[in-house]
């Protein structure tokens with residue numbers, strides 16, 4: 318596989334409704350799409366999950382653009398690769414910048430799968446024909462609005478409900494939800510809004526039978542989470558803290574986490590995501606695939622990854638219509654009774670809609686060897 322050329326596009330898409338977390342609110346999303354071409358004219362596509370502001374990790378659309386244009390593409394252009402695992406090796410001298418690396422590596426994985434006439438799921442070693450999906454609901458104006466939203470998504474068949482919590486919108490919010498939905502599979506994502514000082518408050522969550530509490534403490538912490546897990550019955554799920562297999566190994570060894578939210582962009586790409594999946598499977602730690610409000614290309618990569626066997630909990634990969642009036646792939650991602658069919662066609666299994674992509678493109682750069 319000769320890496321002949323790249324096209325980097327910056328897209329701007331407006332989400333159907335704002336998404337609010339303990340960090341803030343997002344509705345107009347800008348992100349990068351990476352297209353890579355080989356010597357046969359095959360195209361592979363990847364999507365960066367970095368936001369415009371550094372509130373989830375330190376990466377942004379602009380830092381990604383800088384890294385991809387000035388460092389990552391120059392390392393790959395003109396190279397002959399036999400497997401996408403080589404991309405991470407070639408990028409290893411570059412510190413951090415996992416979302417930038419993952420966007421480029423994801424495009425190479427799609428290209429590799431297409432060249433070998435394999436679905437991306439199969440190329441990764443996944444066998445699931447369909448995946449169970451949940452829904453992540455941002456902070457709402459009030460409890461009645463949240464209850465109405467939860468009901469509407471349950472009616473659509475979603476198998477798991479994830480809500481956001483933050484100081485002042487936590488115990489009573491969950492109590493109110495449980496009063497309306499005593500048995501629904503329910504989890505809360507705190508996005509690092511608490512500290513160990515809040516241990517007694519967080520212990521109150523134990524009465525509600527949550528599947529897990531996601532990232533209650535510091536975004537880069539593993540040690541304090543191990544102290545907190547000893548106090549909680551509710552399993553802790555780490556998201557922001559886990560950037561690599563090494564982080565996952567340490568968190569599991571310390572007892573900091575009982576579940577891991579695997580996000581391709583956060584861990585630097587599909588190869589590392591698969592290594593984390595395999596390690597967690599060997600150590601009895603279930604994983605699920607988190608979301609980053611992706612458009613269709615990123616959604617397609619998440620679906621392929623979730624076809625691996627240890628993705629046993631419903632993830633955040635909801636359907637395209639949850640986010641976008643019009644997505645950038647055909648067909649769009651459809652959820653039927655809380656399930657998404659894993660494409661068996663080659664590569665990501667969805668066709669980039671070039672007209673829609675052009676419509677949303679606000680910047681475009683081309684690189685050849």
Ligand SMILES: O=C(O)CCC(=O)C1=CC=C[C@@H](O)[C@@H]1C(=O)O
Pocket residue numbers: 338373452453506508556607608609610611633634635
């Ligand atoms: O993509 C989705 O539907 C889930 C989005 C989501 O829950 C998140 C996206 C990005 C940062 C956070 O707010 C949160 C998360 O931590 O999982």
Ligand SMILES: [Mg+2]
Pocket residue numbers: 506508531532556557578607
């Ligand atoms: Mg999270």
